[in-house]
Amino acid sequence: MAITFQADKINFPKIRKGDIKNWIKRVAASYGKTIGEVNYLFCTDDKILEVNTQYLSHDFYTDIITFDYSEGDKISGDIIISLETVRTNSQKYSTDFTEELHRxxxxxILHMCGIDDKSETASLNMRKAENQALEQINPQ
Incomplete structure (x- = not known):
């Protein structure tokens, strides 16, 4: 069971790794899941576009890409997050950068727990699940 954080060509964000790891475990447990191997990579817009193009054939920027390798009730995967897009979105939606990053x-993790956001209804359900999870984290 491991949750790791790395940064690629960008300053590592100011997060309390231990608190974040415990929070992730609590959220996963609330969906009946345990943590296997979850790897976070914080990166630039250029890097996430490269991954999006190479692995998903999508030619656009995004804030997050989740590669889900979960089996049964054990969630595992790689999560790639563009800190530049997170910052842009925090400004666009008038939210605090740290709150947007936590979201x-x-x-x-919520994707790995089985929540999708492919339709308008599913997207609303994802936002509700995000908000519930955010209530469980200690503010930084």
């Missing part, structure tokens, strides 16, 4: 961090 994106847990968004990938």
């Amino acid at each position: 994106v961090i847990i968004h990938g």
Whole structure:
């Protein structure tokens, strides 16, 4: 069971890794899931576009890409987060950068827990799940 955080060509965000890891475990447990191997990579817009193009054939920027390798009730995967897009979105939606980052961090976990956001209704359900998860984290 491991949750790791890395940064690629960008300053590592100011997060309390231990608190974030415990929070992720609590959220996963609330969906009946345990943590296997979850790897976060914080990166630039250029890097996330490269991954999006290479692996998903999408030619656009995004804030997060989740590669889900979960089996049964054990969630595992790689979560790639563009800190530049997170910052842009925090400004666009008038939210605090740290809150927006937490939202994106847990968004990938919620995908691994079985929540999708492919339709308008599903997207609303994802936002509700994100908000519930955000209530469980200690503010930084």
